[in-house]
Amino acid sequence: MARLVMKFGGTSVGSVDRIKNVAKRVKKEVDAGNEVAVVVSAMSGETNRLVGLASDVAALHDAREYDVVVSSGEQVTVGLLSMALQDLGVNARSWLGWQIPVKTSDVHGAARIEDIDCSELVERFKDGQVAVCAGFQGIASSRRITTLGRGGSDTSAVALAAAMEADQCDIYTDVDGIYTADPRIATKASKLDRITYEEMLELASLGAKVLQTRSVEMAMKHRVKLQVLSSFEELPGTLVVDEDDIVEHQVVSGVTYTRDEAKVTLQQVNDQPGVAALVFGALADAHVNVDMIVQNVSEDGKATDLTFTVGRNELDPALKVLENLKGEVNCKAIVPDPNVVKVSIVGMGMRSHAGVAQTMFSALAEKGINIQVISTSEIKVSVLLAEEYTELAVRTLHSAFNLDAA
Numbered sequence: 010m011a012r013l014v015m016k017f018g019g020t021s022v023g024s025v026d027r028i029k030n031v032a033k034r035v036k037k038e039v040d041a042g043n044e045v046a047v048v049v050s051a052m053s054g055e056t057n058r059l060v061g062l063a064s065d066v067a068a069l070h071d072a073r074e075y076d077v078v079v080s081s082g083e084q085v086t087v088g089l090l091s092m093a094l095q096d097l098g099v100n101a102r103s104w105l106g107w108q109i110p111v112k113t114s115d116v117h118g119a120a121r122i123e124d125i126d127c128s129e130l131v132e133r134f135k136d137g138q139v140a141v142c143a144g145f146q147g148i149a150s151s152r153r154i155t156t157l158g159r160g161g162s163d164t165s166a167v168a169l170a171a172a173m174e175a176d177q178c179d180i181y182t183d184v185d186g187i188y189t190a191d192p193r194i195a196t197k198a199s200k201l202d203r204i205t206y207e208e209m210l211e212l213a214s215l216g217a218k219v220l221q222t223r224s225v226e227m228a229m230k231h232r233v234k235l236q237v238l239s240s241f242e243e244l245p246g247t248l249v250v251d252e253d254d255i256v257e258h259q260v261v262s263g264v265t266y267t268r269d270e271a272k273v274t275l276q277q278v279n280d281q282p283g284v285a286a287l288v289f290g291a292l293a294d295a296h297v298n299v300d301m302i303v304q305n306v307s308e309d310g311k312a313t314d315l316t317f318t319v320g321r322n323e324l325d326p327a328l329k330v331l332e333n334l335k336g337e338v339n340c341k342a343i344v345p346d347p348n349v350v351k352v353s354i355v356g357m358g359m360r361s362h363a364g365v366a367q368t369m370f371s372a373l374a375e376k377g378i379n380i381q382v383i384s385t386s387e388i389k390v391s392v393l394l395a396e397e398y399t400e401l402a403v404r405t406l407h408s409a410f411n412l413d414a415a
Contacts, residue, residue: 010044011176012134013044014170016048016049016165016178017048017049018181019050019051020182021240022052027240028090030240030241036094036098039139047090048166049083049143049162050144051145052085055082063078083105100137104141105143106143106148106165109142111146119156120147121157122227130142145157158223159221164227167231168227178233180219182219182239186200187219187247188263201247204262205251205258208263208357208388209225212263215266234249235248258356259358261359262356264353264355264403264410266353266399270393271346272317273318273324273328273346274314274346275288275315276343277313277314277339277342278314278341284315288315291334300318301317302317312341318393348395348397351391351392359387368409373392373405379395380393
């Protein structure tokens with residue numbers, strides 16, 4: 010007997026038929042003698058509909074009431090799935106975030122889980138009851154409903170698995186695992202049997218949308234064994250595990266990309282101490298996240314160019330901040346470019362192999378792809394490119410690191 014957390018996303022519960030299919034998958038685990046907690050998202054499209062309603066009523070809405078509205082989609086799903094399980098003869102009961110309870114910070118719309126008291130759920134496992142839990146939801150110290158941000162149901166599932174010391178947390182989605190690249194672009198991409206927490210965290214933060222970044226962080230912290238697999242096909246998935254659980258590492262495990270980047274260049278700013286701190290401090294105060302940064306060395310010691318990237322949806326707020334600083338840093342011009350893409354390679358094997366960056370840069374150069382900005386860490390290299398080269402760059406790097414044959 011194992012204790013499992015099974016998480017199903019919006020597409021997996023997107024219709025009554027799909028909810029009934031989920032119920033059958035859960036029943037199979039119950040019939041095998043396992044203790045099961047299920048975490049579900051709102052039905053696909055429902056959260057967007059609720060967000061739209063809130064915006065239509067009041068563009069500048071109360072964040073507390075916003076959470077009340079957008080969290081209601083999960084309440085519908087847990088009720089419907091519980092009924093579907095009961096119809097199959099499974100003892101099931103629905104649980105909302107405040108009922109478990111999932112205790113969070115008071116930051117509405119992007120709350121962080123602080124504690125989960127799952128003692129009542131675990132006690133009911135003894136009677137064979139399945140807990141059907143609403144993802145995305147929590148409760149603040151003020152006793153108000155909170156939400157965890159987009160993709161928060163993944164985090165709910167991992168946190169619940171950690172709290173109840175589950176043997177495994179299975180994330181069911183519309184793909185059957187983690188691939189070496191987006192198979193819609195790299196047709197020779199292959200599914201990975203296993204991937205490390207560190208690699209998955211990098212891939213998630215660099216554009217792979219299979220798992221929410223915070224959920225991977227939590228799984229790594231609490232050593233929760235994750236599995237990503239398909240809701241619609243009975244196929245083996247991909248396990249996210251400790252580095253020690255993988256015998257031999259690929260130099261590069263995956264190629265990913267994100268189009269959600271915008272580049273900003275400050276031309277001819279003062280080349281003196283404190284300028285960078287002033288620029289990035291002002292952006293931080295405006296809650297604008299900066300990613301890749303490069304500063305050129307000035308020839309005359311007086312002026313230099315400063316280039317960095319921000320999220321594309323944060324470009325306008327960033328430009329507003331920079332316009333206010335333009336005179337103070339003596340900036341000649343502010344040049345924005347939203348038509349860029351960040352392409353990255355990720356792999357634990359980079360730690361012990363030299364020449365990875367050179368292989369990457371040479372492969373792109375052979376295809377005439379110019380690199381605008383470079384960023385590295387111990388297990389990844391990211392480059393900023395013109396957006397028009399996205400697909401060519403992904404396919405080129407996938408081949409250059411022998412992932413086509415993986």
